[in-house]
Amino acid sequence: MIPAAALRDAGLAALVALGLFAPLVGLRTDVSPTGGLFLRTRWADVAIVCGIVFLGRLVLSLWLGQRGLRPSTGPGPWTARLERAGAFVAPVLLGLAVVLPFIPGIGRYELDIGILVLTYVMLGWGLNIVVGLAGLLDLGYVAFYAIGAYSYALLAQYFGLSFWVCLPLAGILAAFWGVLLGFPVLRLRGDYLAIVTLAFGEIIRVVLINWVGLTGGPNGIGGIPRPSFFGLPFSMEGGPGTFAGFFGLEPSPTHRVIFLYYLILGLALLTNWVTIRLRRQPLGRAWEALREDEIACRALGINVTTTKLSAFALGAMFGGFAGAFFATRQAFVSPESFTFIESAIILAIVVLGGLGSQVGVAIAALVMIGGFELFRDLDEWRMLVFGGAMVAIMVLRPRGLVGTRTPTVALGKKRAISGDLVSEGHG
């Protein structure tokens, strides 16, 4: 773009910014010392913001004009580099995740963030089965997370079952509800499916709030037993029957955090392993085929009903596992933890990472959840930075960080398939 046009373009952007920020930033109501409200103007701040927009737009358009940077779903230079590094990035991330608790300087706070990020990585991978592979837009994924959490909480409370017994039960119960949700929505596609799954998520939450006799209603369930290390509880007493005593260690509260960290790492890796294996097998391929063309699937003798249900059930099962983990980590569950925003965050992780891409989802979870914690110092600007980053990713990479699809099988060398060809599913 020639400089004059770029200047004009930047001026226009600044004008739009002025219109937007003059009321938003420039005018502010404050409480005066006398207790009344008064209008404070901040025109200097507006000028700074508009100046930033002007300069930013100018630099961007000059740079774009030079580099010819365009939105792309294809395997551009960026993807090619990532792909070359891909064989290397995933093991490095995995290695880092495994040794994280023992890196000097990593304290309890960092480990807690690690646990949080891994929980979302696991949820992202679980939802990736439903949305990324089978192409069924599920806006109520948090319901399965809630079912898993409450399953563990209630089974532990009423029957005194241990975490290790409850974990598979929570997964099975969530999968059961996944199938139950799946049945009525099988015929729905696209927007209709999204609305019904959204409603399902809300129904579960509303039931949890209102069934006070069973779930405690809005007060939630407290005192959920913490997981034990295969029967050895984590206790500060350090007796022979505890984890620290058995291994002859100094009792420390960090032990439990490290254990929880490895527990969720193991669960997340299980999700990943199952997904990667299934993707190379007929069931996973049928999911992807379903995303590409349901009618063709039917003409090839694929039972669309059971294939869809299996995707729902499996995705729900991993959501249930994550829920059980959440309950044991918090030792407290309440319906507040399972609002729609959770579903939205998990879906955003999957979409930003790239539908169907395991590495992409992991990176997106790390960036979204970890980044969110990292920018805590920015206070109210955090959301702005965050929203900006999401918009930037979607503008430059409309199909997510990893917008390409890797074939599951090849006669020769596997080549990434451009996102333009890969269907997003019709619901």
Add this chain to the structure above:
Amino acid sequence: MRDGDRPRRDMILEVAGLTMRFGGLVAVDTVSFTAMRGEITALIGPNGAGKTTVFNCITGFYRPSDGAIRLHVPGALPVELHALAGHNIARAGVARSFQNIRLFPGMTALENLLIAQHNTLMAASGWGIGAVLGLSRYPRAEREAIEKARRWLDATRLLERADDPAGSLPYGAQRRLEIARAMCTEPSLLCLDEPAAGLNPRESDELARLLLEIRAGGTSILLIEHDMGVVMRISDRVVVLDHGKLIAADAPAAVRADPRVIAAYLGVDDPEETAA
């Protein structure tokens, strides 16, 4: 008609009194015809004659309003196709292609052919569970499936494009891949909806050769086609529909000479119909 000359056991598909109504519109009106085993049967007719509707009834995409469709299997009772769900018709041995190509565009040609073998592979993988745990005979089944896919890729001259996404293949290649994909389900009856549409003459010739090869391999073919050159050259029998009614079913030469068929295609008043 030659139907009477043939023994009944040679029949593969029997359409009896097939009627399909969409509200007040009768798209197919009591149509009966048969397709013989090891033959190529062509279904022709002017636009809007109801050919694709008949096809969709046979392949389970529509449920017929009336009538029966039976697939005859040697040494077994005939399969009542009109009562089966869509995916079970494919399992019974009827494969189809689509008028507007329906491949899986984001998946490679090879993957497309492996999806066609889903049911065999799924059984071998222990419905997913065995294969995830690495406990089943799945790897061998997959090698065999890839081998079969390779044979069909070779037969359709797509071997060097095996690892390319189906959506990036040229049009003619996509048509061939769709036929290869249908053949990978090991059908006894292959239904093709306008396979020569949009092909140039050379590609049409190749298609005709491919269909003859498939017939030689023992698969019967039912085909809708507008390219009369292809139809007359390769078909053993031609079934003609017009306005949802069957007007002729005979050998290609006889159909070509049939005045009613000519009338239907050229829009000339049929003397018999005018009389009646």
